[in-house]
Amino acid sequence: MAKRPPMPPKKTNNFLRLSLFWVLLVLGVLATIAILSPHENLTTVPLSSVIERANNGEIAKIEVQGNELKVTPEGSEEATEKSTKDASSSLQEQGLNPDADVELTISEPSATGDVLWNLAIIIIPVVLIAAFFLFMMRQAQGQNNQALGFGKSKAKLYGEDKTKVLFEDIAGNEAAKQDLEEVVDFLKHPKKYENLGAKIPKGVLLVGNPGTGKTMLARAVAGEANVPFFSISGSEFVEMFVGVGASRVRDLFAKAKKNSPAIIFIDEIDAVGRRRGSGMGGGHDEREQTLNQILVEMDGFETGTTVIVLAATNRADVLDPALLRPGRFDRRTNITLPERKDREAILKVHFKKKPVDDTVNLDKLAAKTAGSSGADLANIANEAAIVAARRNSKKISNKDLTEAFEKVAIGPERKSKVMNQKDKELTAYHEAGHALVGHVLPDSDPVHKVTIIPRGGTGGVTWFLPPEDTIYTSVYEFKDILARALGGRIAEKIVNGEDGITTGAGSDLRKATEIARDMVIEQGMGAKLRDQVFHEDNGGMVFDRMTHERPYSDDTAKEIDAEVAALIKEAARRAEIVLKANMPSLKKLADALLEEETIEEDGVVELLKDATLPKEAKLYS
Ligand code: ADP
Numbered sequence: 034m035a036k037r038p039p040m041p042p043k044k045t046n047n048f049l050r051l052s053l054f055w056v057l058l059v060l061g062v063l064a065t066i067a068i069l070s071p072h073e074n075l076t077t078v079p080l081s082s083v084i085e086r087a088n089n090g091e092i093a094k095i096e097v098q099g100n101e102l103k104v105t106p107e108g109s110e111e112a113t114e115k116s117t118k119d120a121s122s123s124l125q126e127q128g129l130n131p132d133a134d135v136e137l138t139i140s141e142p143s144a145t146g147d148v149l150w151n152l153a154i155i156i157i158p159v160v161l162i163a164a165f166f167l168f169m170m171r172q173a174q175g176q177n178n179q180a181l182g183f184g185k186s187k188a189k190l191y192g193e194d195k196t197k198v199l200f201e202d203i204a205g206n207e208a209a210k211q212d213l214e215e216v217v218d219f220l221k222h223p224k225k226y227e228n229l230g231a232k233i234p235k236g237v238l239l240v241g242n243p244g245t246g247k248t249m250l251a252r253a254v255a256g257e258a259n260v261p262f263f264s265i266s267g268s269e270f271v272e273m274f275v276g277v278g279a280s281r282v283r284d285l286f287a288k289a290k291k292n293s294p295a296i297i298f299i300d301e302i303d304a305v306g307r308r309r310g311s312g313m314g315g316g317h318d319e320r321e322q323t324l325n326q327i328l329v330e331m332d333g334f335e336t337g338t339t340v341i342v343l344a345a346t347n348r349a350d351v352l353d354p355a356l357l358r359p360g361r362f363d364r365r366t367n368i369t370l371p372e373r374k375d376r377e378a379i380l381k382v383h384f385k386k387k388p389v390d391d392t393v394n395l396d397k398l399a400a401k402t403a404g405s406s407g408a409d410l411a412n413i414a415n416e417a418a419i420v421a422a423r424r425n426s427k428k429i430s431n432k433d434l435t436e437a438f439e440k441v442a443i444g445p446e447r448k449s450k451v452m453n454q455k456d457k458e459l460t461a462y463h464e465a466g467h468a469l470v471g472h473v474l475p476d477s478d479p480v481h482k483v484t485i486i487p488r489g490g491t492g493g494v495t496w497f498l499p500p501e502d503t504i505y506t507s508v509y510e511f512k513d514i515l516a517r518a519l520g521g522r523i524a525e526k527i528v529n530g531e532d533g534i535t536t537g538a539g540s541d542l543r544k545a546t547e548i549a550r551d552m553v554i555e556q557g558m559g560a561k562l563r564d565q566v567f568h569e570d571n572g573g574m575v576f577d578r579m580t581h582e583r584p585y586s587d588d589t590a591k592e593i594d595a596e597v598a599a600l601i602k603e604a605a606r607r608a609e610i611v612l613k614a615n616m617p618s619l620k621k622l623a624d625a626l627l628e629e630e631t632i633e634e635d636g637v638v639e640l641l642k643d644a645t646l647p648k649e650a651k652l653y654s
Contacts, residue, residue, distance in 0.1 A: 052164040052167065052168060055160065055164065056157075056160055056161065056164065059156060059157065059160055060157070063149065063152070063153045063156075075103065075112060075113060075114055075115040076113065076114050076115070077114070077115055077116065078104065078114045078115070078116050079116065080102070080116050080117065080118055080119075080127060081128075083095070083102065083104055083114070083116050084124065084127055084128045084129050086106070087129055087130075087133050087135045088128075088129065088130045088133050090107070090133065090134050090135075091106060091107050092104060092105070092106055092107060092135050093105050093106065093107050093108075093109070093135065093136060094112070094135065094136040094137075094138070095124070095135055095136070095137050095138075096112065096138045096140070097118070097124070097137070097138065097139045097140070098140050098141070099141070100117050100118055100119075100120050101115065101116075101117060102115060102116045102117065102118060103115055104116060124137070197252075197256040198249055198252040198253045198256045199253055199256045199257055200213075200214075200253050200257055202249070202253065202382070203246055203249055203250060203253055204371075204375060204378035204379040204381065204382045204407075205371045205372070205374075205375025205376075205378050205379060205407075206245075206246055206250065206368060206371070206375070208366075208367075208369075209239070209241075209250055209366050209367070209368045210250070210253075212237075212364075212366040213237070213250060213253070213254050213366060216234070216237060216254050216258075216341055216343075217254055217257045217258045219233045219234065219339070219341065220254075220258035220260050220294045220296070220339060220341060221258050221259075223294065223339045232360075233339060233341070234341065234363065234364050235331050235340075235341065235342060235360060235361060236331060236341070236342045236343075236344065236356075236361050236362035236363065236364070237341065237342070237343050237344070237362065237364040237365070237366060238302075238344050238345075238346065238349065238352075238357070238362040238364065238365045238366070239251065239343060239344065239345045239346075239366050239368060240345075240346060240347070240349040240365060240366070240367050240368065241345075241347060241367060241368030241369065241370075242347050242368075242370055242406055243347055243406065243408070244406035244407055244408025244409060245368045245369070245370060245371075245406045245407055245408075246368065246406075246407045246408075247300075247345035247368055248264070248298070248300060248345065249407075250366075250368065251264075251296065251298040251343040251345065252264075252298070254296060254343065255296045255298075258294070258296075260292075260294045260295050260296055261289075261292045261295045261296070262295070262296045262298060263285060263288060263289050263292075263295065263296065263297045263298065264298040264300065265281075265285060265297075265298070265299055265300070266299070266300040266301050266304070267299055267300065267301040267302050267303065267304030267305045267306065268301055268304040269281070270282060270304070270305050270323045277319075278305065278319055278320070278322060278323030278326070279322045279323055279325070279326035281323075282323060282326040282327050282330060283326060283330065285297060286330040286340070289340045290338050290340055293338040293339050293340050294338075294339035294340065294341075295339075295340050295341075296340070296341055296342075296343060297340060297341075297342045297343070298342075298343045298344070298345070299327075299342065299343070299344040299345070300344075300345050301345065301346065302344035302345065302346045302352070302356075303346045303347075303348045303351055303352060304320075305320050305323045305324050305327070306324055306327070306344075306346075306352045306353055306356050307320070307351050307352065307353065308351060308352065308353045308354070324353060324355075324356070327356075328355060328356070328361065331360070331361050332360065332361075342362070344362060349365070370404060370405070370406055371405075371406070371407060371410075372502055373399050373400060373403070373501070373502050374399070376399040376402055376405065376410060377395055377396055377399035379407050379410045379411070380395045380398060380399060380410050380413075380414060381395060383410060383411045383414035383415075384414055384429075387414065387417075387418050387429055388427065388428045388429065389428060389429045389430075390428040390429065390430050390431075392430050392431040392432075393429060393430065393431050393434060394431055394434075398413070398434055398438060400500075400501070401438065401481070401498055402438065403498075403499055403501075403502050403503075409441065412441055413434075413437050413438050413441050414437075416437035416440055416441055417429050417433045417434045417436075417437035417438075418433075419437075420433040420436050420437050420440075421433040439482075439488075443488050443491075443494055443496070444488050444490060445488065446486050446487070446488055447486070447487040447488065452485075452487070452492070456492070457485060457627060458623070458627065459525065459528075459529070459535060459537065460485045460492045460493045460537065460626075461485050461493075461623040461624075461626040461627045462524045462525065462528045462619070462623045463492070463493065463521040463522075463524055463525055463537050463538070464483050464484070464485055464493045464494070464495045464521065464623075464626060465483070465524060465619050465622040465623040465626060466520040466521045466522075466523060466524025466525070466527075466608070466612060466619065467483075467495035467517055467518070467520040467521045467524075467541075468480045468483045468495045468520075468622060468637055468641070469520065469524075469611065469612060469615055469618060469619050469622060469641060469644060470516055470517040470519075470520030470523075470607075470608045470611050470612065471495070471497055471513070471517035471520065472637065472638075472641050472644060473611050473615065473641075473644050473645070473646045473650075474513040474516055474517065474607070474611070474646065474650070475509075475513070475646065475651075476507065476509040476510045476512075476513040477497065477510075477513040477514065477516075477517050478497040478498055478499045478500070479497065479498070479500065479634065480495065480496070480497055480634060480637045480638075481496045481497060481498040481633075481634050482494070482495075482496045482631065482632070482633055482634065482637075483495045483496070483622070483626060483631070483632050483637060484626075484630060484631040484632075485626050485627070485630055485631075486630050486631060491540065492537055493626075495521075497517070508552070508558050509652055509653070511548060511552050511558065512600070512603070512604065512607075512652060514548060515545050515548055515549060515600060515601065515603075515604035516604040516605075516607045516608045516611070516650075517608070518541045518542075518544055518545040518548070518604070519538075519541065519542075519545055519601070519604050519605045519608045520608045520611075520612065521537065521538050521541050522534060522538035522541060522542065522605075523605060523608040523609050523612055524612055524619065525537065525538065526609075527609070527612055527613065527616075527619075545601060545604065546597065546601065549596075549597045549600040549601055549604075550593075550597050552600060553567075553593050553596045553597055553600070554566065554567045554568065554569075554593065555568060559592075559593070559596035559600075560596060560599065561592065561596065562589075562592060562593065562596055567584065567585050567589065567593060568584075569583060569584065607650045610647050610649050610650040611646065611647065611650050614645065614647040614650075615641075615643075615644040615645065617643070618640070618641050618643055618644040621640050621641075622637070622640050622641060625640055
């Protein structure tokens with residue numbers, strides 16, 4: 034087991050003390066010189082008195098030094114008094130009798146005191162400035178050598194027992210764990226493979242949506258194999274200065290090789306590993322250099338060093354083919370979104386240390402959270418604890434869980450947002466329109482909840498949830514989704530007239546258009562353009578996309594637009610037929626919404642029990 038590198042000692046305090054010591058020393062020396070310099074204990078007397086006494090013959094000697102006078106009275110051995118004179122006039126001009134019996138000596142002013150003072154004025158700021166700069170430099174070095182060690186990788190080293198993750202800490206993800214067991218074995222027993230002439234794989238690509246546990250799995254591989262784990266994110270290689278990325282890659286690989294066997298984990302590899310483009314614009318030189326350096330390092334592993342690079346991405350399709358070549362990231366592990374039973378297991382992991390009461394039903398929550406990643410589920414668990422804590426409860430209840438789930442899925446309720454009655458009625462009919470169309474059409478998911486309380490930026494929400502996880506979506510299902518998405522806008526038209534439509538349907542229409550385009554372009558589900566896809570590769574950089582030809586003709590582009598428009602029209606027609614045939618049910622649901630604001634699944638079923646599916650809205654019999 035590798036040891037964490039020792040932390041550099043805290044230099045800042047020592048250095049401060051040292052600087053202070055030097056400043057005090059210099060000040061002390063200057064003060065000593067000033068104290069030791071000769072000075073006399075003379076009484077100050079007014080100049081007029083000195084002149085008067087000199088004229089009277091009471092003064093033996095006057096020493097003039099600049100403007101300073103030292104006075105020796107008659108009968109005294111040395112000067113006992115001092116005085117000052119005006120700089121512009123001599124003593125005679127001040128009234129001293131030129132015939133007075135006094136010994137007058139005139140000399141230049143002493144410079145000793147001034148020199149000392151001037152010296153202090155120069156030295157002290159120099160010492161202070163030097164100390165300040167030294168302090169700043171040390172400070173900069175102290176922060177992980179950032180100023181001087183720019184080209185060093187910022188990889189974090191894990192591998193100590195307390196941060197260790199094992200496979201058993203990861204719920205679900207069985208297929209990925211099985212794939213990675215092999216990597217653990219390579220790291221634990223490299224000899225076994227080398228003896229048979231097998232090359233240990235160098236790179237494994239972990240492909241999966243964000244939050245599906247790729248980082249956790251990589252750390253678990255290190256934990257299981259008991260080897261150090263160097264983690265860095267692809268974006269950390271790319272800095273403002275050219276060459277820094279490549280230098281960081283060299284440093285990272287050097288560190289890992291020194292600690293071999295070891296794991297390097299590069300998160301978001303697509304930040305540096307995107308397909309190398311046309312070179313137009315010259316903007317991605319730095320990225321390419323970094324990528325090249327990664328390839329060079331991976332090729333250069335000598336036999337005997339067991340360093341395995343795990344890299345995570347959610348966009349494997351945009352990676353440079355050179356990265357995926359044999360000998361580099363030639364192994365790939367797909368990490369899928371968790372299925373229902375895995376979601377329950379993940380929820381259990383995250384609720385293990387949280388006190389819950391008997392009402393909590395994790396299985397039901399798992400059923401409702403199709404499409405959520407592990408990180409989403411961890412987030413729901415955390416939100417539930419926050420909700421419970423805010424109501425000052427000691428345990429988490431199922432109600433907290435539902436609130437947390439809805440908050441994460443569609444944003445928090447905005448009860449404080451006041452709607453006027455007109456908007457409220459419109460929202461009620463809009464949501465009732467979605468719910469009624471969805472409820473009646475045979476291939477739509479059931480309504481889970483309808484509310485006219487604003488949530489996460491919308492006026493209201495109608496929520497459909499699949500009763501179970503599905504893998505595929507049929508044309509019929511897509512068409513029902515389109516119709517129910519348009520149900521809101523059509524309900525507005527029926528109630529307010531053709532021009533009574535509002536911005537309330539903005540996001541519905543965007544979503545419907547996206548689905549319709551996806552059906553035609555990606556899924557080959559157009560009426561005429563069936564079984565043909567028109568996928569545009571938009572993984573490259575902007576310049577590459579501009580230079581790439583669209584893979585279909587202008588006529589086909591027109592055809593695609595016509596197909597999308599036809600799908601939307603058909604959906605609007607079906608929604609209108611359903612709503613017009615069931616006006617009493619629509620009104621009943623809208624009124625109930627105005628009254629209660631939120632209606633759950635059972636309530637919706639009860640209110641819409643008389644609604645029927647007209648023959649004209651059917652796609653099949
Ligand atoms: P990724 O690297 O794929 O974006 P992470 O590994 O950082 O995802 O996972 C984020 C968080 O989600 C983890 O810290 C963990 O709390 C939670 N999580 C994800 N998958 C699982 C799982 N299978 N079991 C338990 N927790 C999980």
